[in-house]
Amino acid sequence: MRLGVCARVANCARSANHECLRYDTRTITCSSKISYTRRHYHQDARNRCSAFWIPSSKIHAEKKRKDEKEDSNVLLARAGFIRQAYSGIFHLLPLGLRVQDKIESLLDKHMHSLKASKVSLSSLSSQDLWSRTGRLGEGADVFKFSDRRDAKWLLSPTHEEEITELVGSLVQSYRDLPIRLYQISRKYRDEPRPRQGLLRGREFLMKDLYTFDVDLPTALQTYDVVRATYQGFFNELKMPYIVAEADSGNMGGELSHEYHLPSLKGEDSIISCSQCDYVRNEELVGSKQVEIRPLTSADFDDRGAMKQTLPLKEAIFITRDKKSLVKAYCRSRDTTESNVVADHEINQYAIKAALPDVALGIENPSEQFVSSNPEGGSILYVFGEQIAWPDVQAKLSTEQDMNKRDDVSMCIVESASGAKGIPDLVKLQTGDKCPACSEGRVQVQKAIEIGHTFHLGTRYSEVLDAKVAVDPGSKSKHEMFMQMGCHGIGVSRLIAATASALSDNRGLNWPRVIAPFEVIVIPHQQTDVQACLGVYDQILEGEPVCQDVIVDDREIDWLSKLREADLVGYPVIIFLGKAWRERGDYEVQCRRLKVKQNVSRAELSGFVRDLLEKL
Numbered sequence: 099m100r101l102g103v104c105a106r107v108a109n110c111a112r113s114a115n116h117e118c119l120r121y122d123t124r125t126i127t128c129s130s131k132i133s134y135t136r137r138h139y140h141q142d143a144r145n146r147c148s149a150f151w152i153p154s155s156k157i158h159a160e161k162k163r164k165d166e167k168e169d170s171n172v173l174l175a176r177a178g179f180i181r182q183a184y185s186g187i188f189h190l191l192p193l194g195l196r197v198q199d200k201i202e203s204l205l206d207k208h209m210h211s212l213k214a215s216k217v218s219l220s221s222l223s224s225q226d227l228w229s230r231t232g233r234l235g236e237g238a239d240v241f242k243f244s245d246r247r248d249a250k251w252l253l254s255p256t257h258e259e260e261i262t263e264l265v266g267s268l269v270q271s272y273r274d275l276p277i278r279l280y281q282i283s284r285k286y287r288d289e290p291r292p293r294q295g296l297l298r299g300r301e302f303l304m305k306d307l308y309t310f311d312v313d314l315p316t317a318l319q320t321y322d323v324v325r326a327t328y329q330g331f332f333n334e335l336k337m338p339y340i341v342a343e344a345d346s347g348n349m350g351g352e353l354s355h356e357y358h359l360p361s362l363k364g365e366d367s368i369i370s371c372s373q374c375d376y377v378r379n380e381e382l383v384g385s386k387q388v389e390i391r392p393l394t395s396a397d398f399d400d401r402g403a404m405k406q407t408l409p410l411k412e413a414i415f416i417t418r419d420k421k422s423l424v425k426a427y428c429r430s431r432d433t434t435e436s437n438v439v440a441d442h443e444i445n446q447y448a449i450k451a452a453l454p455d456v457a458l459g460i461e462n463p464s465e466q467f468v469s470s471n472p473e474g475g476s477i478l479y480v481f482g483e484q485i486a487w488p489d490v491q492a493k494l495s496t497e498q499d500m501n502k503r504d505d506v507s508m509c510i511v512e513s514a515s516g517a518k519g520i521p522d523l524v525k526l527q528t529g530d531k532c533p534a535c536s537e538g539r540v541q542v543q544k545a546i547e548i549g550h551t552f553h554l555g556t557r558y559s560e561v562l563d564a565k566v567a568v569d570p571g572s573k574s575k576h577e578m579f580m581q582m583g584c585h586g587i588g589v590s591r592l593i594a595a596t597a598s599a600l601s602d603n604r605g606l607n608w609p610r611v612i613a614p615f616e617v618i619v620i621p622h623q624q625t626d627v628q629a630c631l632g633v634y635d636q637i638l639e640g641e642p643v644c645q646d647v648i649v650d651d652r653e654i655d656w657l658s659k660l661r662e663a664d665l666v667g668y669p670v671i672i673f674l675g676k677a678w679r680e681r682g683d684y685e686v687q688c689r690r691l692k693v694k695q696n697v698s699r700a701e702l703s704g705f706v707r708d709l710l711e712k713l
């Protein structure tokens with residue numbers, strides 16, 4: 099092909115014969131005397147920044163120290179991936195959508211390997227259906243509304259109810275099982291405190307897979323296959339991730355695992371052991387049956403002989419109805435490596451496990467208790483099991499002196515066995531002895547949850563009557579409830595978590611499989627755009643080095659282009675700079691691998707391929 103100069107568009111270095119869609123790259127001076135350059139479109143299929151909307155430069159960096167890492171959600175907005183519309187509600191811009199699309203196709207690939215079929219359920223669901231499974235109680239973070247006929251609806255935060263209804267109505271025989279269905283869809287949560295951008299928004303994109311099996315053994319096999327598939331998916335991202343045993347929360351069921359990316363911004367704490375395979379979320383606390391009894395005079399110390407008690411760690415909570423204040427105490431354990439008594443905190447999830455009515459995350463619980471209970475209430479005392487009874491008595495006596503109000507009753511929380519102990523109240527810290535093997539030491543990492551697998555059993559199928567006729571030859575009853583599993587991966591969360599885990603003080607970074615573009619080619623001057631298109635073609639011709647490349651052909655200076663490329667986080671930058679003008683070598687940059695090297699034209703494809711394989 100003979101390449102010439104486009105006669106119509108200044109600096110358009112394509113064939114003289116081609117037709118530009120618009121011919122207006124010239125600088126125009128309008129009546130208000132503001133000069134600007136319009137965008138123009140080329141007809142070839144190559145990716146060009148001039149034809150791709152990246153509104154990054156319009157949002158300036160907040161002042162920060164040079165070595166300071168910017169918040170990743172601010173980075174996502176500043177680099178032009180997302181834009182906040184309302185609190186907890188975001189628009190996805192072209193760069194963000196490319197990342198999301200790539201995550202979706204990666205998910206499609208792995209769900210296909212599981213033989214799962216893709217569906218798309220409605221975002222609307224009926225409140226009636228949710229009432230039947232008991233998930234629409236007080237405090238449920240669900241968007242609810244009525245239509246013009248006063249029928250009650252909700253915006254689905256998840257689809258267990260609907261999918262159980264759907265499959266239950268269409269499947270009658272064990273011969274139709276197993277069934278594996280998944281979707282990638284928008285979900286909604288009436289989040290009381292939207293925060294951390296995409297991490298805790300009110301609308302989010304999620305992949306949810308639902309599995310249906312005829313009996314428990316096959317359901318557990320399915321669970322293992324799903325776990326293996328999840329590992330395959332997360333391995334492709336080439337980022338460190340943690341798989342932890344988890345609490346099933348209000349999903350029901352008894353077996354569940356969480357998948358996390360370690361990040362200082364994470365809201366979860368993951369505890370792992372240096373010696374054994376103990377890895378679990380701090381939230382996972384074995385609950386014990388507890389009883390609450392009013393204190394009697396026998397429970398208090400003899401005032402005259404009150405002992406000097408060791409300082410106790412105190413944490414105060416309030417119940418959801420605000421009628422009870424909960425005061426919890428534990429004592430720091432002498433278990434750290436250095437044998438120095440660590441300053442342990444109380445694990446709020448242990449309190450929640452013992453007293454499910456406790457509301458977590460309430461500020462100033464004592465003040466709220468006083469203002470909500472002019473007519474009196476009760477104070478519940480919870481003591482960690484390592485506190486001796488005389489110390490408990492001494493503490494209760496000082497509390498009795500403080501609570502002079504007759505209308506406030508004092509109660510103690512005990513485990514059913516009669517001992518004071520309830521779940522271990524001490525929050526584990528890095529360096530503590532492992533609770534499982536007692537030889538290893540634990541590490542506590544902040545992490546962001548990006549996926550979850552649950553074996554649900556018959557939690558939903560029983561309530562919604564989803565059953566199948568079993569094999570006439572088997573000894574089971576005539577019909578059985580289907581065994582279910584549900585398995586999520588948060589797509590919006592994965593975008594935010596990746597941004598948080600990989601960003602540095604210069605900008606974002608992306609694993610190559612989900613990067614908006616894997617390679618960007620940047621010219622030093624506008625007249626070098628044609629040479630950049632040559633690099634573009636070289637990388638994609640024959641056996642392509644990667645899936646996509648983009649050329650920055652906009653009429654802005656090269657330094658701004660390089661800075662923006664760092665901010666956006668393209669895995670590889672090819673810069674046609676000084677080395678190219680002097681010797682025809684390309685400067686290849688990869689910030690994640692700390693590579694900046696000049697390579698010849700002959701070496702370029704192999705060099706870039708090697709870099710991308712590590713990302």
Ligand SMILES: [Zn+2]
Pocket residue numbers: 371372373374375376532533534535536537538539
């Ligand atoms: Zn261990």
